[in-house]
Amino acid sequence: MSSNTAAFGANLAPAEARSPQERVTGAMRGYAQEIGAISAFRLESCIHCGICADACHYYIATEDPQYTPIWKVEPFKQAYKREASPFAPLFRLLGLKREITADQLEQWQHLLFDSCNLCGRCSLICPMGIDVAALIEQARHAMFEAGLAPKELYEKAAHQQATGQPEVSAEPYRDQLLAIAARFGVAMPLDEPEVAVMLCVPRTDIEHYPSAVAALARVMQHLGLSCTFRSDALVAENYGYFAGGKDWQRDISMRLIEQAIACKAKTLIVPECGHAYTALRWEAADLYGKALPFQVRHVTEFLAEELQAGRLKLGAAGGGTTTFHDPCQLVRKGGVNDAPRALMKAMGVDLHELKNHGGFSFCCGGGGGVIDIDRAAPLRYRTMENKLREVDDTGATTFLTSCSDCRRTFDDAQAHFSWNKTPQSLLELVAANLAGTANPA
Amino acid sequence: MDLLSLARGPLLKVAIVVFCVGVVWRIVGFALLRIRRDHSEPRASLLKSVGDGLMAVGTRSWPHPEFIGRTGAGEALGYSYHLGLFALVLLFTPHILFLRSLFGVSWPGLPSSVVTVISVLTLTLFLAVLFRRVTNRVMRLLSNFDDYFSWFITMLVIVTGLAATAHVGGRYETLLGMHILSFDVLLVWFPFGKLMHAFYIFPSRAINGSLLARKGAVS
Numbered sequence: 001m002s003s004n005t006a007a008f009g010a011n012l013a014p015a016e017a018r019s020p021q022e023r024v025t026g027a028m029r030g031y032a033q034e035i036g037a038i039s040a041f042r043l044e045s046c047i048h049c050g051i052c053a054d055a056c057h058y059y060i061a062t063e064d065p066q067y068t069p070i071w072k073v074e075p076f077k078q079a080y081k082r083e084a085s086p087f088a089p090l091f092r093l094l095g096l097k098r099e100i101t102a103d104q105l106e107q108w109q110h111l112l113f114d115s116c117n118l119c120g121r122c123s124l125i126c127p128m129g130i131d132v133a134a135l136i137e138q139a140r141h142a143m144f145e146a147g148l149a150p151k152e153l154y155e156k157a158a159h160q161q162a163t164g165q166p167e168v169s170a171e172p173y174r175d176q177l178l179a180i181a182a183r184f185g186v187a188m189p190l191d192e193p194e195v196a197v198m199l200c201v202p203r204t205d206i207e208h209y210p211s212a213v214a215a216l217a218r219v220m221q222h223l224g225l226s227c228t229f230r231s232d233a234l235v236a237e238n239y240g241y242f243a244g245g246k247d248w249q250r251d252i253s254m255r256l257i258e259q260a261i262a263c264k265a266k267t268l269i270v271p272e273c274g275h276a277y278t279a280l281r282w283e284a285a286d287l288y289g290k291a292l293p294f295q296v297r298h299v300t301e302f303l304a305e306e307l308q309a310g311r312l313k314l315g316a317a318g319g320g321t322t323t324f325h326d327p328c329q330l331v332r333k334g335g336v337n338d339a340p341r342a343l344m345k346a347m348g349v350d351l352h353e354l355k356n357h358g359g360f361s362f363c364c365g366g367g368g369g370v371i372d373i374d375r376a377a378p379l380r381y382r383t384m385e386n387k388l389r390e391v392d393d394t395g396a397t398t399f400l401t402s403c404s405d406c407r408r409t410f411d412d413a414q415a416h417f418s419w420n421k422t423p424q425s426l427l428e429l430v431a432a433n434l435a436g437t438a439n440p441a
Numbered sequence: 442m443d444l445l446s447l448a449r450g451p452l453l454k455v456a457i458v459v460f461c462v463g464v465v466w467r468i469v470g471f472a473l474l475r476i477r478r479d480h481s482e483p484r485a486s487l488l489k490s491v492g493d494g495l496m497a498v499g500t501r502s503w504p505h506p507e508f509i510g511r512t513g514a515g516e517a518l519g520y521s522y523h524l525g526l527f528a529l530v531l532l533f534t535p536h537i538l539f540l541r542s543l544f545g546v547s548w549p550g551l552p553s554s555v556v557t558v559i560s561v562l563t564l565t566l567f568l569a570v571l572f573r574r575v576t577n578r579v580m581r582l583l584s585n586f587d588d589y590f591s592w593f594i595t596m597l598v599i600v601t602g603l604a605a606t607a608h609v610g611g612r613y614e615t616l617l618g619m620h621i622l623s624f625d626v627l628l629v630w631f632p633f634g635k636l637m638h639a640f641y642i643f644p645s646r647a648i649n650g651s652l653l654a655r656k657g658a659v660s
Contacts, residue, residue, distance in 0.1 A: 038477075040474050065579040086466050086471060127519075129645045281482075290480055
C-alpha cells in the first residue's frame with residue numbers, strides 16, 4: 001500500500017460493523033460478481049500512463065496523485081490479477097500480487113466514495129479507451145459488500161429500500177406532493193390506474209425545489225398527456241446506486257418498474273436528476289433481467305421530442321445571457337446532449353457555453369452521492385472552484401442546469417463561497433414559457 | 442554451442458512458442474468470462490454503435506482538444522518513442538530479413554546510418570520516459586515491477602542492438618548474441634506484462650467506443 005494513499009478512517013454506519021476477514025471476503029465476493037469479460041479487459045488494458053488524472057477534477061484541484069482515477073480501483077486491480085486473471089496462479093505462486101487487506105479497503109473508502117463523482121470524465125481521456133468510471137462503480141459494489149459504504153449513503157439507501165423514501169420527512173412525500181399542487185395551483189395526478197406516462201420526482205425537489213415539481217406537473221398538464229405519479233414509487237433517486245448496494249438498487253428500481261407496469265405506462269419520465277437517469281435508463285433493465293416494457297426518458301429529452309413533433313410550443317424566455325451546466329450522468333454518460341439545447345434554442349435563450357461543456361463538462365462536485373457525504377465537503381469545495389470560475393468566465397447572468405442534485409450542489413457553493421450565481425432549473429424555465437399559458441410555474 | 446547460436450536457435454524457438462501460447466492464453470483467459478447482455482433500450486443502432494466504436498480506434502489516438510493542454514507533452518513523448526521503436530523493428534534491414542524468414546514478406550529498409558541515428562534518438566526518448574515515470578508523482582504511484590521491467594528489457598534490446606551494429610563493447614557475434622538473447626527474454630515476458638497493450642489497444646478503444654455510442658454519448 002502506498003504512503004500516498006489518504007489517511008482517512010472508515011466512515012461507517014453501525015450496521016456495517018464487520019471483522020477484517022469478513023470485510024475482505026465480502027469485497028472479494030462482491031467483486032467476483034462484477035467481473036466479466038468487459039471489465040476484465042478494462043483491468044487488463046491499463047498501461048499505468050496516469051493520463052486519467054488529467055481529466056479528474058479532484059486531481060486537477062489538488063495535484064494529489066492518490067486521486068488518479070485508475071488508482072481508485074488499485075485494490076481491485078490487484079485482486080483481479082491475483083484471483084481471476086489468466087495468469088492468476090502465477091501471480092499467487094510468485095507472490096507478485098498480495099491479497100487485499102481490510103485496512104487497505106478502509107483507506108480506499110475515501111477514494112471510491114468521497115473523491116469520485118462517477119462522472120466519467122476520466123473515461124474520455126484514457127488512450128486505451130478504458131471506462132475507468134465503470135470500474136469504480138463496480139468497486140463501489142465490492143465496497144458495499146465489504147460493509148464499507150459511507151454511513152450517509154448506506155443509511156439513506158437502507159431507508160429507501162425499506163420505505164421508498166431515503167430519509168424520514170416531516171410529512172410523507174405523497175402529502176408534500178399534494179401540498180405543492182395546492183400551493184402552486186397545478187393539477188397533480190396521483191395513482192391514476194391507466195396512463196401513457198408515469199412521473200416521479202427527485203426527493204431533492206420535494207425537499208428543496210417544490211417549484212420544479214410544480215413545473216413538471218404543469219408541463220404535463222399543458223401537453224394534455226394522461227400521466228400520473230404513484231404513491232408507492234414517488235422518488236426518482238436511487239441511493240442503492242450511490243452506496244454500491246446492488247440488491248438495494250434493484251429493489252428501489254423495482255418499485256418504479258412495478259408501478260409503471262401497474263399503470264400500463266408507455267413512458268417513465270425521469271425528472272431533473274442525473275443519477276436517477278443512469279439508474280433507470282441504463283441500469284434498471286439489467287437488474288430487472290429483461291427489457292423494460294416501457295421507455296425511459298429524461299424530462300428534457302421527452303420535452304425535446306414533443307418540441308420536435310410540434311406538440312410543444314414555447315415562447316421567448318427573454319432575460320440576459322445564459323450558461324448551462326451539463327449534468328454528467330445525462331450528457332457524458334447518457335447522451336442527452338442536444339435535448340436541453342433544443343429547448344433553450346426554442347425559447348430564444350442566449351446561450352454562452354462553458355469552456356468545458358457537453359460531454360467534456362466538469363462535474364458539479366456533488367454527483368455520485370458526494371453531496372451527501374459530510375466529510376467530503378472540504379475537498380468538494382476545492383474541486384468546485386474551477387467549475388465556478390468557468391461559469392463566471394462566460395459572463396452569463398443566468399445559470400441553468402437540468403439536475404436537481406447539481407442545482408443543490410451549486411446552491412451549497414453559493415452559500416459557501418458567497419457566489420453571486422443562483423442555479424435555475426431548465427424545466428422551470430420551460431414551464432414558465434409554455435406558449436399560450438398565462439399561469440407560469 | 443556459442444551464445445549467438447543458442448540465442449537465435451533453440452532459445453528463440455522457445456521464446457516464440459511462449460510468446461504465442463502466452464498471448465493467446467492471456468486473451469482467451471479473460472475473453473471466456475461471461476458477457477452480460479445489456480437489456481437497456483439502445484439510443485443508437487447496433488450498426489452505428491459498432492461503426493462509432495471503430496471510429497474511436499482512430500479518434501482516441503489523439504487527445505480531445507479539451508485535454509490536450511494537460512496531456513499533449515506526455516502523449517507526444519509516448520508517440521515519439523513508439524515511432525522510434527516501430528522504425529527500428531520494421532525498417533532495419535536485418536530485422537526485415539528476420540521477419541521475411543517468419544512471414545515470407547519483405548520491404549525496403551533504411552540505411553544503417555539512419556537506423557543508428559534513430560536508435561540513439563529512441564534511446565534518448567526511452568531515458569526521458571523513465572525519468573518522467575520516476576519524477577511524475579502520478580506515474581510513480583501507479584508504477585510497479587511490470588512497468589520498470591518492461592522498460593528495462595525493451596531498452597536492453599535497443600542498447601545491445603545499437604552496440605552490435607556499432608561494433609562497440611565486444612565481438613560482433615557476442616553483441617549480436619546478447620541482442621537476440623535480450624529479444625528472446627522480451628518475447629517471453631511479453632504475454633505476462635504491459636507489453637500486451639500492443640494487442641489490447643485497438644479492441645479496447647473499439648469496445649468502449651461502441652458502448653458509449655450505444656448510449657449516444659461522446660467517446
